[in-house]
Amino acid sequence: MLNFIINLSNNSGYIVSLTILTSVFAIFALGLNLQWGFSGLINFGHIAFMTIGAYTTVMLSLSGVPLIVAVIIGAGLAALLGFFIGISTLRLREDYLAIVTIGVSELVRLVANNEEWLTRGVQGVRRYQIPFVDWEPGILGKVIAIALLTGIAIFAQWQLLRGIKNQFKEYRSVQNKSYQPTKPIVCIIWGAIATIVILFIYINGIISLYNYHYQAGLMVLALLILALVYSGLEILVRSPWGRVIKAIREDEEIARALGKNVFFYKLQAFMLGGAIAGVAGSFYAWQLNAVYPTSFEPLQTFNAWIIVVVGGAGNNPGTILGAIIFWTYDAVTRFLLPQLGIDNARLSALRIMVIGLILMILVMWRPQGILGKKEELTLGK
Amino acid sequence: MTKNILLSAKGLSKSFGGIKAVNNATIELKSGSITGLIGPNGAGKTTLFNLLANFYTPDRGEVIFASKPIHQLPTHKIARQGMVRTFQVARVLSRLSVLENMLLAPQKQTGENIIKVWLDRKTIKKEEKLNREKAMSILESVGLDSKAKDYAGALSGGQRKLLEIARTLMSDPKLILLDEPAAGVNPTLINQICDHIVNWNKAGISFLIIEHNMDVIMSLCDRIWVLAEGSNLADGTPEEIQNNPHVLEAYLGQ
Structure with missing residues (x-):
């Protein structure tokens, strides 16, 4: 145990940045999950929202705008982009939306690449303001940060236990209905794994807050925003609004026949998902320390898709789980594969290949994603 | 006329x-x-x-x-x-429950407003309760109440x-x-x-x-x-x- 903690504290910096990345991509993918998982809007250009959020935040903060205002404006501009894409394409069939979003994301990246007056082009933006960099916490500051982290950990554990409890209840009450709920033993195994992950992040967080580095503060903030976005979305998708959105995903005509303004709801979902990705963009920029157009390749969009598909579309806890799996995979292969004696160039190709393989196996074995419900795929219209 | x-x-x-x-x-x-x-x-x-x-x-x-x-x-x-x-x-709506299908229909629900979802949860809870009771009584009258929590896609x-x-x-x-x-x-x-x-x-x-x-x-x-x-x-x-x-x-x- 002591050995483990010493080991952890040596690597805690790396694990902190991994935690930040995971949170950022969890937030990013939650936005996509709202758009695709709940509303059925195929968005292949999610990275565009993140790019706008990131660049707006860093450029505004460079010209002296307070960070929090910069983040809000960034999210607002991302939502505005969603508004313009939505207003022109959401009336069309969904494949058109997919095509337009790909185009727009490339457009945004090319603007970032070439419009040097606006984004400094390929040289990238550096030395911008990052939260907590100049903060030197005393004992009180550290205690507050640790208390905050404890609160988040308790919230996560509480959500987890509540989810498991609901699964148990469902298992008992709907035994011989049209679908099979998850078996209790499976819930317990997943619950145990998730608890270990939460504990791991928590202990590592305390260690890193104790030996304070600004990234530790950033990590607490990212986790806090993740918790806020997650609980906000959970309230939203369980509300009547969420019901309308899911109804539109299933069959627009029914929603229209029942008096719902389908276009307006789709626009709201698309803009909100975009704004969430914009916030993720601010954190991504802070984590990266310097932003270049190459940080926002279309590949990131598909990383978000992988996260959503792996976790289970239309499932917010699943999306967070997907993000954890994605970055754990990233970290594990980064350290394990070199020991097999493969050179770097081949290594990165191999890692992507293995992701593809895992996705293929998953889609065959569990097409609904890890936390998704199988019936939601097999029931026809 | x-x-x-x-x-x-x-x-x-x-x-x-x-x-x-x-x-x-x-x-x-x-x-x-x-x-x-x-x-x-x-x-x-x-x-x-x-x-x-x-x-x-x-x-x-x-x-x-x-x-x-x-x-x-x-x-x-x-x-x-x-x-x-x-x-x-x-x-x-196949992938929604029978009850959710019913709850979609009432007009002017407070909870259909994205802002009020977060700000006015009390009213929404009250409305949902009333709507749920109404839905269950209608489902009961047509004999679908036992299916309320099933996916609608599983109905004949x-x-x-x-x-x-x-x-x-x-x-x-x-x-x-x-x-x-x-x-x-x-x-x-x-x-x-x-x-x-x-x-x-x-x-x-x-x-x-x-x-x-x-x-x-x-x-x-x-x-x-x-x-x-x-x-x-x-x-x-x-x-x-x-x-x-x-x-x-x-x-x-x-």
């Missing part, structure tokens, strides 16, 4: 390319009535429904519902006026029809447009559906029903309109229609 008239459509026309699906059709129905709409296959009945509910925009003509012209309103606003339709092939064809009709009731409509409620449903369930329609009608809801099953139409309806090749052929009481030689000709051919 008397005040009693709930829906009146005059001179409705709709063409798809060169085909006049509905040509100068007229229909009128009284408040509190059950009105039938019949005609051979391809007569334009469903197209007329789509025109009434503005799923298609009419090329010409006007639709007056509860003394207000509605043919220029967007589709979703027509349901808010109190006119709700069902579909020829029952459409349910007949049950889907029932759910679809039950769902329209949740929105407190004045008029329900039913597109072939008895198609593909077993005789026992047809009788049940008819009984429900009569009961709901007594509670003050008007119906406009497209149906090929003549027993259903003749037993339920106060008045029947006949369409053939997109135009009005006849209208009258069930007896008049049964004895109308033009109608027989249109159905059976010469």
Whole structure:
């Protein structure tokens, strides 16, 4: 145990940045999950929202705008982009939306690449303001940060236990209905794994807050925003609004026949998902320390898709789980594969290949994603 | 025009390319009535429904519902006026539970406003509770209460029809447009559906029903309109229609 903690504290910096990345991509993918998982809007250009959020935040903060205002404006501009894409394409069939979003994301990246007056082009933006960099916490500051982290950990554990409890209840009450709920033993195994992950992040967080580095503060903030976005979305998708959105995903005509303004709801979902990705963009920029157009390749969009598909579309806890799996995979292969004696160039190709393989196996074995419900795929219209 | 008239459509026309699906059709129905709409296959009945509910925009003509012209309103606003339709092939939201299907229908729910979802949770909770009770009592009356938590996609064809009709009731409509409620449903369930329609009608809801099953139409309806090749052929009481030689000709051919 002591050995483990010493080991952890040596690597805690790396694990902190991994935690930040995971949170950022969890937030990013939650936005996509709202758009695709709940509303059925195929968005292949999610990275565009993140790019706008990131660049707006860093450029505004460079010209002296307070960070929090910069983040809000960034999210607002991302939502505005969603508004313009939505207003022109959401009336069309969904494949058109997919095509337009790909185009727009490339457009945004090319603007970032070439419009040097606006984004400094390929040289990238550096030395911008990052939260907590100049903060030197005393004992009180550290205690507050640790208390905050404890609160988040308790919230996560509480959500987890509540989810498991609901699964148990469902298992008992709907035994011989049209679908099979998850078996209790499976819930317990997943619950145990998730608890270990939460504990791991928590202990590592305390260690890193104790030996304070600004990234530790950033990590607490990212986790806090993740918790806020997650609980906000959970309230939203369980509300009547969420019901309308899911109804539109299933069959627009029914929603229209029942008096719902389908276009307006789709626009709201698309803009909100975009704004969430914009916030993720601010954190991504802070984590990266310097932003270049190459940080926002279309590949990131598909990383978000992988996260959503792996976790289970239309499932917010699943999306967070997907993000954890994605970055754990990233970290594990980064350290394990070199020991097999493969050179770097081949290594990165191999890692992507293995992701593809895992996705293929998953889609065959569990097409609904890890936390998704199988019936939601097999029931026809 | 008397005040009693709930829906009146005059001179409705709709063409798809060169085909006049509905040509100068007229229909009128009284408040509190059950009105039938019949005609051979391809007569334009469903197209007329789509025109009434503005799923298609009419090329010409006007639709007056509860003394207000509605043919220029967007589709979703027509349901808010109190006119709700069902579909020829029952459409349910498969991946939502039966109860959620029901809860979708009530109009003007506070929780449908994205801002209020976060700010006004108390009101929403109260509304949800009321709506849930109402939904369960309607489901109970049609015998679907035991399925409330099942996916709607797991229902049989007949049950889907029932759910679809039950769902329209949740929105407190004045008029329900039913597109072939008895198609593909077993005789026992047809009788049940008819009984429900009569009961709901007594509670003050008007119906406009497209149906090929003549027993259903003749037993339920106060008045029947006949369409053939997109135009009005006849209208009258069930007896008049049964004895109308033009109608027989249109159905059976010469």
